[in-house]
Amino acid sequence: KAGVTQTPRYLIKTRGQQVTLSCSPISGHRSVSWYQQTPGQGLQFLFEYFSETQRNKGNFPGRFSGRQFSNSRSEMNVSTLELGDSALYLCASSLPRGASNYGYTFGSGTRLTVV
Amino acid sequence: SQQGEEDPQALSIQEGENATMNCSYKTSINNLQWYRQNSGRGLVHLILIRSNEREKHSGRLRVTLDTSKKSSSLLITASRAADTASYFCATDLTSGSRLTFGEGTQLTVNP
Numbered sequence: 001k002a003g004v005t006q007t008p009r010y011l012i013k014t015r016g017q018q019v020t021l022s023c024s025p026i027s028g029h030r031s032v033s034w035y036q037q038t039p040g041q042g043l044q045f046l047f048e049y050f051s052e053t054q055r056n057k058g059n060f061p062g063r064f065s066g067r068q069f070s071n072s073r074s075e076m077n078v079s080t081l082e083l084g085d086s087a088l089y090l091c092a093s094s095l096p097r098g099a100s101n102y103g104y105t106f107g108s109g110t111r112l113t114v115v
Numbered sequence: 116s117q118q119g120e121e122d123p124q125a126l127s128i129q130e131g132e133n134a135t136m137n138c139s140y141k142t143s144i145n146n147l148q149w150y151r152q153n154s155g156r157g158l159v160h161l162i163l164i165r166s167n168e169r170e171k172h173s174g175r176l177r178v179t180l181d182t183s184k185k186s187s188s189l190l191i192t193a194s195r196a197a198d199t200a201s202y203f204c205a206t207d208l209t210s211g212s213r214l215t216f217g218e219g220t221q222l223t224v225n226p
Contacts, residue, residue, distance in 0.1 A: 004157070033213060043203065043216040056213045090157055092214075097207065103148055104205075104214060106157035 002026065006091050006107035013114050018079040021110045025072050025093030031055075032074040033104065034066060037088040046089075049074055081114045088112075119147075119204045119217030127223040134191040136220040138204030139184075145207045147180055148214065149189050152201045161189075161202075166209075196226045 005024040013019050025032050034046040045058035049068035066076040072093070078085055088111050092104035122137045138147070146165045150158040164171045164180045164187065171178045177190040191198055201221050205214040 006157075035216075042218045045213050045215065048213050058213075088155065092158075097145065102146075103160040103163050104150075104158070105160065106150075108157045109155075111155070 004091060004093050004105050004107035006089075006110050008110060009108065010111045011113070013081050013112065015081055015083060015114055017081050018077065019081060019112060020075055020077045021089055021091075021112075023074045023076075023091030023093075023107060025074070025091075026105055029093035029095060029105070030072050031094045031096070032068055032072065033092045033094070034074070034076050035090045035092070036060075037090060037109075038086075043090070046076065078112075083114050086112060086114045119206050119215060121202070121204060121217045121220045123220060124218070125221045125223070127225065128194060130194060130196055130224055130226050132194055132224075134194050134198070134222055134224070136189045136202050136204075136222070138187045138189070138217055140187075140204075140206045140217075141185065142206075143209045144182070145209050147178075147187050148205045148207065149176075149178060149187075150203045150205060150216075152203065152219070154200075158203065191222075194222075194224045196224050198222060198224045 007022045031050045033048040036044045047066045048056040052068045063079045068074045088109045090109045092106045094104045119140045148163045149161045152158045162173045175192045180187045201219045203219045205216045
């Protein structure tokens, strides 16, 4: 069973540019969540999607956006990049909360460096 | 602030010893989960304990949950060097649909 796939693994961008990160969830998982991880702030929730609808959004500026496609794949976009956006971006997929094997399965992340 | 707070922030032990990490949280939860992260990698789900459970085991892992104290502990028995990683607790709240992570405990197991 394939895991959660995030692409690309590493990315270097210049301030002011925009970036799109991709996440393919485990087959059958319809919920996808995104997190930003930095040494100073830890794991911060960005957004959650379920069946192409954003269910929840964290406390991030509007430069951060996302979407989910009908095949449950998800993308997140960051526009007008700032140095502080440098982080490990993690995507996780899950079954519904009531499932017996409920839990988040994370991808390996995309390491974004803004210079 | 983070919903979950781990204690200690860092723990260094010898191989074979037991490691105990604690997590405290603030509001009512549906369940609490523990995750492990090797340096710079994705998180790996270790164990989930529901709010109506008090203890759960998985291999060398033992998790307890005390909802009256809003706290949980993760015990790793007979630790190995390969257990070296960061360990996070995550709370799944009764309201809301996202996991909220603590700041993590960095565990170092010395061979």
